Amino acid sequence: MTAGALAAPRVRLGRSARRAAHLLAVLLLVTLAAAALVDLMPGSPSAAILGPTATPEQLAAMDAEYGFDRPFPVRYLDWVGGLLTGDLGRSVQSGQPVLGTILERLPVTLEIALLAVGISLLVAVPLGVYSGARVGGPLDRVVTAGASALMSIPVFVAGVVLIYLLALTTGWFPVSGWAPLSAGLAENLRFAFLPAVALAVGETPTLLRLLRGDVVATLREDFVRTAATRGLPRRYILFRHVLRPSALPLVTMAAVVFGRLLAGSVVVESLFALPGLGGLALQSIPAKDIPVIQGLVVLVAITYVVVNMLVDLGYTVLDPRTRAR
Amino acid sequence: MKGPLLVVEDLRCHIPSARGTVRAVDGVSLTLARGQVLGLVGESGCGKSTLVRTLVGAAPARASVSGAITVSGASLTDMPYEARRAFVGRHVGMVFQDPMSALNPVVPVGRQIGEAVRHHHGLSRAAARARAADLLEQVGVPDPGRRLRHYPHQFSGGLRQRITIAMALSCDPELLIADEATTALDVTVQRQILDLLTGLARDRGMGLIMVSHDLGVIAGRADETAVMYAGRIVERGPTREVFGRARHRYTDALLGAIPRLDAPPHTRLRVIPGAPPDLAGTAPGCAFAPRCPARGERCESESPPLQGESGGHAHACFHPAEGETT
Amino acid sequence: GTQPQGDTPATGSGSAATVVLGVEAVRGLDPAHLFNLTPSGDANRLSAIFGVLFWSDTSTGKVNPGIGESLTADDDGVEWTMKLREGVTFTDGTPLDAEAVKFNYERIADPDTKSPLAPLLEGVTFEAVGPRTLVIKLKEANHAFDRVIATNLTHIGSPTAIKKDAAAFAQNPVGAGPFTLQDWVRDDHMTLARNPGYFEQGKPLLDTLTFKVIADPAQRINAVASGQAQAAVPGSDLSFMARAEGSGLKAAKAPAGGGPMLIFNTAKPPFDDLRARQAVVLALDTKELAQVVDPGSTPPDSLYGTSSPFHPGTGVMPEQDTARAQELLDELAAAGEPLKFTISMPASGFFRRTSEYLQSRLSTLKNLQVEIEVLDNASLDRQVFTNRDFALSAQIVPVADPEPNLYKLLHSGGQTNYMGYRNPDVDAALDMGRGSSDEGARREAYAEVERLVVADLPVLPIRQQVAYTVHSDKLSGLTLHGDGCLLYDRLGLAGS
Amino acid sequence: MTSEPPTPLPRPEPPLLRVENLVKRFRVPGGVIEAVSRVGFTLGRAQTLGLVGESGCGKSTTGRAVLQLPPPDAGSVRFRGEELTALSRRDMRRVRPSLQIVWQDPRSALNPGRRVRDLVAEGPVIAGRPRAEIAGRVDAALAEVGLNPAEVGDRRPHEFSGGQCQRIAIARALVLEPDLLVCDEPVASLDVSVQAQVINLLQDVKARHGLSLLFISHDLGVVRNVSDRVAVMYLGRIVEIGDVDSVYGAPAHPYTRALLDAVPVPDPLAPPPGPPLKGEVPSPLRPPSGCRFRTRCPLAQPVCAEQAPDLRPVGDDHQVACHFSLKESPVSRSSAPSRTAVQDGGPR
């Protein structure tokens, strides 16, 4: 029978095509929904540009000039057309190209998010493994209680406390602002550290608990018992046999957290006055700066899609079971 | 070295649980000589796995264990925890029921086979690799050099079980324990694996404990058979004796309840009423009494001891069957 | 007025200072396109880059020369003559002469530019009678036109750069001020370098000036307290000044008249009814209000600041009279129109607290129902200021001199008369004040304006205005002008 | 290609179930599995057909496809003369009570949240039987499987042992008075000592109600005990089908032979079986061409790779799908002593 052999490649192609179609549909739906939502918001960007002294006539004239008065589908299609040619338009407020505006802020948010995830993992991995290895032991009790407590601290409170303790009182870190990498790595990290820690406060418990749960589950697996009966040392078993399979969900979650932080570290960015994407969103949305908002939406959606693809990819790298033979 | 390979005396493993203390192993004594195959049969939940786990020091963490275990003259029960683990790792090999879950899915099989020798005998990476290839060859995995790099999911069930056997053999154990090693496999493959296990044990002069719930698996291959029921050994002896002249009522009933290939269709099977007991219960007397056709008053109040007979055939029954079941 | 703070003048070379502001110059730095001239916004940036032609004292409104030399009116206040200094150039080399000023002003007046400042120059004509002399002809007499210039028309950009590309100019402005823009990372910082060709020898004192943006006012002060910055404009809340001074920082401040005012929409129900406005005003204890919404501040007793020559000397604002307020409310309710309205306020701390205070205190009265609506700036601009779809809102109107802000606020067609307030008597009095150069007559006219406003209550000032900038004691030479921004050419750093 | 030969005697009545050319495919990561490949058989009234084969050979899928759970991709299933594959979902629901199934894992087949009484009553309730009638039927069904309705009615599945759960599952099917009961490994999850109880129960029930059973199991001993006829499956195909005694006594397919040889017999004195099979069942994703068994077959010839053997008769009610049937090769015949006594059995 060759039916199966013939079907196999066709199906595989079908799967990746389906996946691509899915992602495309997601992108379309997201941008369409965003455009529609912004469109539903009352008023037009003109008001934000012309300021309080503008008259309704001036507003109307400006709307017409920028094309804000065109019907919604026309504007959306126009925008999609621009997107396909790599043109995201110009910010209504600043007149700057949207792409440049976003790319200028992306590194800040990216770095903070990466650092936050890195710090979280650095804390979560050893604590998660060791507390999962001795459920109910003293370390486990302290760690689980600590994780619950940390999880219950809102990020804005964590940020304020960190500023007070590590910046204002001790002066170890700057209270706010940003130094780009071009200012030197040490300087850059000095500025990035507190915001990243503030974010990590909320995310570490998530990762830690996930890993701990998986470690507990993996420890029950037969292959761990097998390794134990073969007289392998405990630490070897924990880090060679337990961590790796438990790390799969952890990596997924870390990626998800990373994506989420990219999309929404608004609170921390505004608290620490970081020139990142969150601040841009916070200032563009009320101003109805449609091109910027749409640009951000696309970026967030693409980030989501890319993160998802990376997770898939990560799985194939980390989990041999998903690797093609 | 003289003396039996394995001596177990009055081993108990009681596991505390929400329903009460589970007496999973409740006073088991065994001996096994080198080069011998011991079959351990019993139905699901009777404590077979717990027994062998306890033997190798892998009883549940909260369990209370008592009794004596001696392997090659060394008393395991007197050893400190880590020393015991190392000793067991070096001298005892284990093969488990489910070959998929007994292998770490994300570690190449070559490393899983070689890691124990590397640890116990300080072999280099390359030497461990060569040894792993050698072992794979011995257990009949084709193309061992290439397959070392493969992951467990890339093997079929039978090959996986061969790999776990290779792992168990890696440190040249004196004792091999196969806990339901073929239950997850198809009959045609089961036969291959059973042949392999017994063949290896014979060639290497190892002691082999074969655990199974399938009487057929034990019947053809074990020198001695021990039948477990509710945490105890209820009958023990040379395999021919146990199968040919079952004395304990449970063994007897069990043999009668199995549909036979050679019996004509629609033969009515002998039924054992009731269900196996819950080991968390603490009823006195013989655990089989509630299901036993020959129970007497004594059976319900007193637990029958394992009594020896000639030829090493022992049973724990006050009203033993006369034998010749089939 | 303001007094320069600090002891030793700066040493100069190598000195750098950072000033923290609240909002980014989102729309660039074209003087023709800016309406947000608050100190925490763009006024400070413009002052540093373009310098000032003339500047007005924050407390008194007195106009002083800057890059411009003099600005004088003829007797009837219609024709103004602006004299410029010799040899002043923009940083691109273009001379800052009468033609350059004329170009800037005509561009603002040009409807195509869509400048929010255009109404200020409606019907005004310009004539460069010499390289350094510009004659400005007004449509009607205005003896306070120099203040208009000093507050809103004081920043002049290089015509060459503007003509080349106006959009690019907004992003990369070319002025003749003490500093030039070097590096601008949006939402983060803007680095300015000393303009070596600044018209005044030896100035500016600083080599480098950095503007940072921090949205949170407390964090702005923290930045100065931790030494990350040398000065910060925390915003309109005076409580921050007290806090900064409490933690060892200094504050350069200038008390002014006016300030935050409640504005009633007199063109629409319910506040088209005087009784409704009176009821609300009488129900309020302005002393407590000021204390509560901005601890450390005092309520104004007049439209004019205490140091203003127009201050009446004794308080003229209505006193709290809850009983009378309740009577009026009952009266309204009896007429079938119980008072019920929504307060539309910006989201910032001060205004938010104001709205909550009002809601809290007013809701203790019967027959009165108050709701709050907090709006972001764009919605506020659109809904309140453009569409005038509100009942009660607020705005900040600094009144160093009644001209030009009070005129804009209260005159029937005034640019900031969002209240839709129309009172011919007020119009007449305002025109009178504007057209006269006689101090006594002006005083008379503005006293009349105040009397009428207190009777009609289109607005209620709620807190005395004090413009201030928080700074470390190393920074010296902080002189406030306009609505309270700094003069950057004299800013210096001690010690370093 | 039909799987059954024309019956020698004209029958007054068609078989209860006639399955022809049944095909069921699954889309899985990496391709399509043809889990059931052109399978056909018939099942008469009050007859038991055993379906044996190694894990993954498609036994359960066949059983489910017969019940249209889910419907097969191709082929015909005629039940009482009605073509099930052509029925609408609604019509199928009408037929369902007559076609019942008992699952391998009784626990997972019983909703853990429900009481036993409700579980057993579920079928009649769905079928819209009158309420008054249902309670009585439920009690009767429970009693029939040896459970005391008053005692067990209000308890939930987790309070029962596996054997008891299987009884409940059987009661659940019986209460609908079906004509056909598909038993998918009904004893595989049970202890040996309990398995006999359930097997005997099924036999009793069958006899009492005149049921037909499609009995799926991988245990050759159990199948032999309960079945009248038996079908052996390998990798989605039926390789041999026929009367129990013929198939067990004189297996015609080398696979059947090897399967029988591999069954561990609980008798230390049993004669040594024939040579073991090499290798394992190939992946159903990439089945061998031609005869699917050829990769492990001791008799394989080039023709086996080219041509898939069809079922062909080798005796009364005995068919085999092999190019070189053991029955025709004198060597094998001698090694497989046939029991001629039962060869005249035929379908009952």
Added chain:
Amino acid sequence: MTNTPTRRGGTALWLASGWLGLLGLLALGVGLLPLPAPDAPVGGPNLPPFASFPEILGTDGIGRSVLSRLIHGARISLTVSIGATLLAAVLGGLLGVLAAYLRGFAESVIGVVLDAILAFPPLLLLLALAAVVRPGVGTLVASLGLLFVPPFARLAKAAALARLNREYVVAAEALGAGHGRLLFRELMPGCVPPVASYAVVMAALMIMVEGALSFLGVGIPPPAPSWGAMIAAGKDFLAMSPQLVLVPCAAMFLTVLSFNTVGEHLRARVDPGAGDAR
């Protein structure tokens, strides 16, 4: 081993349940309590705690009773968090179960919608909805509820798939059960416990999200006293009257901690070995 969390729950669990119970009672019965209105002035601004009776927690920056605002705030914060969680759980639960049950095209469509929600910048949705409709409890419940549909859907889908593989659903179909019965009688009931216990954990998260939104000034509009709004307002007086931030912070912390404690306990009971689903 699996019951370790249950046993360790002990006192912490009791304390957490107690706190939530107390809070629930206070929130429900706030109208019956002899408290001043949350927006009524009761004295000067920023009175310290314990300075006067009955204002044991002092007054806030406007001179309103902190105690009254705290309890009214509990009502609002709980309403938002529980309301949004319920909405998300019900919507997500239904979608997840439907996706698992229907498979095929419907599953793809649901998948696209869920992914779209996940890929949507949350702030935009919140701000835009608040601008389109009036901001308030209802709007916040709706938008937060919508935003948190995907994790519930994912969980419910996994639970439903696990049950679809348990044979009792197919068994019911074999008995002749139709779509409705299969979905609502067989599939759904089993999916409720995991979704419900997860909802408790999510309720904790919602409280913090509401707080963060109020902190950004896009949450419940004044004068309504949600805890987040109280913290945001109080931070202007952090140096002078730290209790204005500390008191609502403590309330929020305890509540979130309690929800988490109870939720984790429930999850451990419903589904031992469940990791964090998101």
